[in-house]
Amino acid sequence: MSLIAQPQTMNFDAALPLQSGASICDYHLAYETYGTLNERRDNAVLICHALNASHHVAGVYSGQDRSEGWWDNMIGPGKPVDTNRFFVIGVNNLGSCFGSTGPMHQNPATGQPYGADFPVVTVEDWVNAQAHLLDRLGIDQLAAVMGGSLGGMQALSWAIQHPQRVRHAVVIASAPNLTAENIAFNEVARRAIVTDPDFHGGHFYRHDTLPRRGLRIARMIGHITYLSDDVMNEKFGRELRQAVTSHASGYKFSTQEIEFQIESYLRYQGDKFSEYFDANTYLLITRALDYFDPARQHGGNLSHALAHVAAKFLLISFSTDWRFSPARSREIVKALLDNQREVSYAEIDAPHGHDAFLLDDPRYLQLVAAYFDRICPGDRS
Amino acid sequence: MSLIAQPQTMNFDAALPLQSGASICDYHLAYETYGTLNERRDNAVLICHALNASHHVAGVYSGQDRSEGWWDNMIGPGKPVDTNRFFVIGVNNLGSCFGSTGPMHQNPATGQPYGADFPVVTVEDWVNAQAHLLDRLGIDQLAAVMGGSLGGMQALSWAIQHPQRVRHAVVIASAPNLTAENIAFNEVARRAIVTDPDFHGGHFYRHDTLPRRGLRIARMIGHITYLSDDVMNEKFGRELRQAVTSHASGYKFSTQEIEFQIESYLRYQGDKFSEYFDANTYLLITRALDYFDPARQHGGNLSHALAHVAAKFLLISFSTDWRFSPARSREIVKALLDNQREVSYAEIDAPHGHDAFLLDDPRYLQLVAAYFDRICPGDRS
Numbered sequence: 001m002s003l004i005a006q007p008q009t010m011n012f013d014a015a016l017p018l019q020s021g022a023s024i025c026d027y028h029l030a031y032e033t034y035g036t037l038n039e040r041r042d043n044a045v046l047i048c049h050a051l052n053a054s055h056h057v058a059g060v061y062s063g064q065d066r067s068e069g070w071w072d073n074m075i076g077p078g079k080p081v082d083t084n085r086f087f088v089i090g091v092n093n094l095g096s097c098f099g100s101t102g103p104m105h106q107n108p109a110t111g112q113p114y115g116a117d118f119p120v121v122t123v124e125d126w127v128n129a130q131a132h133l134l135d136r137l138g139i140d141q142l143a144a145v146m147g148g149s150l151g152g153m154q155a156l157s158w159a160i161q162h163p164q165r166v167r168h169a170v171v172i173a174s175a176p177n178l179t180a181e182n183i184a185f186n187e188v189a190r191r192a193i194v195t196d197p198d199f200h201g202g203h204f205y206r207h208d209t210l211p212r213r214g215l216r217i218a219r220m221i222g223h224i225t226y227l228s229d230d231v232m233n234e235k236f237g238r239e240l241r242q243a244v245t246s247h248a249s250g251y252k253f254s255t256q257e258i259e260f261q262i263e264s265y266l267r268y269q270g271d272k273f274s275e276y277f278d279a280n281t282y283l284l285i286t287r288a289l290d291y292f293d294p295a296r297q298h299g300g301n302l303s304h305a306l307a308h309v310a311a312k313f314l315l316i317s318f319s320t321d322w323r324f325s326p327a328r329s330r331e332i333v334k335a336l337l338d339n340q341r342e343v344s345y346a347e348i349d350a351p352h353g354h355d356a357f358l359l360d361d362p363r364y365l366q367l368v369a370a371y372f373d374r375i376c377p378g379d380r381s
Numbered sequence: 382m383s384l385i386a387q388p389q390t391m392n393f394d395a396a397l398p399l400q401s402g403a404s405i406c407d408y409h410l411a412y413e414t415y416g417t418l419n420e421r422r423d424n425a426v427l428i429c430h431a432l433n434a435s436h437h438v439a440g441v442y443s444g445q446d447r448s449e450g451w452w453d454n455m456i457g458p459g460k461p462v463d464t465n466r467f468f469v470i471g472v473n474n475l476g477s478c479f480g481s482t483g484p485m486h487q488n489p490a491t492g493q494p495y496g497a498d499f500p501v502v503t504v505e506d507w508v509n510a511q512a513h514l515l516d517r518l519g520i521d522q523l524a525a526v527m528g529g530s531l532g533g534m535q536a537l538s539w540a541i542q543h544p545q546r547v548r549h550a551v552v553i554a555s556a557p558n559l560t561a562e563n564i565a566f567n568e569v570a571r572r573a574i575v576t577d578p579d580f581h582g583g584h585f586y587r588h589d590t591l592p593r594r595g596l597r598i599a600r601m602i603g604h605i606t607y608l609s610d611d612v613m614n615e616k617f618g619r620e621l622r623q624a625v626t627s628h629a630s631g632y633k634f635s636t637q638e639i640e641f642q643i644e645s646y647l648r649y650q651g652d653k654f655s656e657y658f659d660a661n662t663y664l665l666i667t668r669a670l671d672y673f674d675p676a677r678q679h680g681g682n683l684s685h686a687l688a689h690v691a692a693k694f695l696l697i698s699f700s701t702d703w704r705f706s707p708a709r710s711r712e713i714v715k716a717l718l719d720n721q722r723e724v725s726y727a728e729i730d731a732p733h734g735h736d737a738f739l740l741d742d743p744r745y746l747q748l749v750a751a752y753f754d755r756i757c758p759g760d761r762s
Contacts, residue, residue: 020634021627120634180613180643181605187644188601191651194637195594197578213576217598220569224562232561238674246402248678253401253501255664256575260671262561263568270572283636290641293619297629322610322703 003059030099035083048147048154054098057090080369103280116202146170148357175328189218216270228320228353384440411480416464429528429535435479438471461750484661497583527551529738556709570599597651609701609734
């Protein structure tokens, strides 16, 4: 039987100071919890989400069969992060478009939607907001904080910002910062959105339109980088969508019609995304990715940045992930070892590229299960 | 002293039948030649260009100091392809925007610019058009045909389509077809162009505008794929364009302003490109790339596709080229060896990614020089 999930909202009156120097007042966070907080309040696991996910991590919504959470293969009763043992919290980040305060919400200063005026938020800001949520839930210390990709950056940042509040950090398919190439892909996606005439400088809500063209392009670029070359060749290769019979090649000979299956797949993904994702959120979240760089304030020295980390770590990377390659995870492993921290690291040989962290690879899921089996709610530090 | 180049034009009255079944009438090809055709007319080397290049391969234009041809480090007196020995021909392909008949030219059927109605042309069509040019120049057999990237595909196709007319084929940083990922990048670029409101279905000339937004995005995507992750990190890394002093991080905290050097570089490249490159040409040339697949009509068997090739081959790939990886060149090498053809292959350890084929790597240039030294104009087959 599936877990039934119930979205909740927590309102915060006190202003949240942001890394940029700005602050955000009167905000709310959407979240969900699964399992039961024990008496000692020490079995909580916080799940941080990546670019286009939300607080709906596990379970389904009542009466909605196809509403599984985005990490439902990972989290639930008897699953690797077992909700019979752990109290799991999914939280939607500030600036997102899935429930927490974001660009579509009203700016108290103007009475209009924030739009492009929503303040720039960073991984560190998200972590601080999540910490306030934990305060309100009466959770002093997390058994674990866990995330993949941008979610892994938040897990890493938790261990840096609040070393005494995290016993274990599980950082999957992540990196200590973006490479120039990563930033470049983000920038192209942002330019596609910002230069869409329907973007209206980020205030498209007022114009009753959406910058769908830009969002489609952004998503298509994203999708290419989530998959490996190998898995794309295996899934799509050079297969035609619909071969014509009048040419030996089967080609339609058209520059604009869909010819190859991969084109059809990408256009479909782009179309779907453009209908549900907020363009200002896309800008904010890709910028948070760009900015994350805990070593920056330590002259680029990641070992120094992690000097005060107290958590034990599990890091996992995937062999064909070229967006956040195993080498990037190994940088974090090395910096932790430089500080004599306890760290487990696995590089999983998987063909799926960056997407692998969301998929049902049995070795991967077993590895996480084994790690959480060893996390005893009683091992409070 | 630099070679002085002179662009020339050859007009063709006879219709050129195209692979699609369409044909193109009354077309012209822009070309340049360097060096002297010998009496036996057997020292000609044809250079085929890639996506955004032209017939202006070598030398400078009279009185224009900064007008070097795109392969001026490779071709000229005393250079690897030595114009003291060889008669080198650069030709602009049909559908291009640099002189040969293309979408900006008048469609004889309508009296209007072709625009999006320019027929889809393939690598095979280009080779056939180039062959007609050679006929008119009185060149029966090429000492060599040579190209990088899409130019390498043309060199390979020459050896397949006109086996008796090619003694040597030099195929650099190329592939026997595009992977799904390659097609995916092309498709995103095309969608950016086609969905730009200024594209007007490809008839933007009539509207006195250009789909600059789409071209910029297309070029930015292209540039990312031309460079290696390593060289991007080395050239740009996470360097800020202009750090602000009010934050420890130096960030401006903006989603739209340029923050990182890599963003500045990409925007500059995109802006420049959008001013000189034709959007319809971009669609045509990326589609020619997608379609090229000589193995297709042989059930995917490249060895069968190359069964009648007579030329000797030099193939070169670059270690960090992830667009046309060394593995793709090795597929061609293997298929040639399956047919007992004479083939030299070098994988050059270079950090520059796909762009390396245009750069001044001494090992690369020496290798080509050594190969051409061995091509004796008298070794006519």
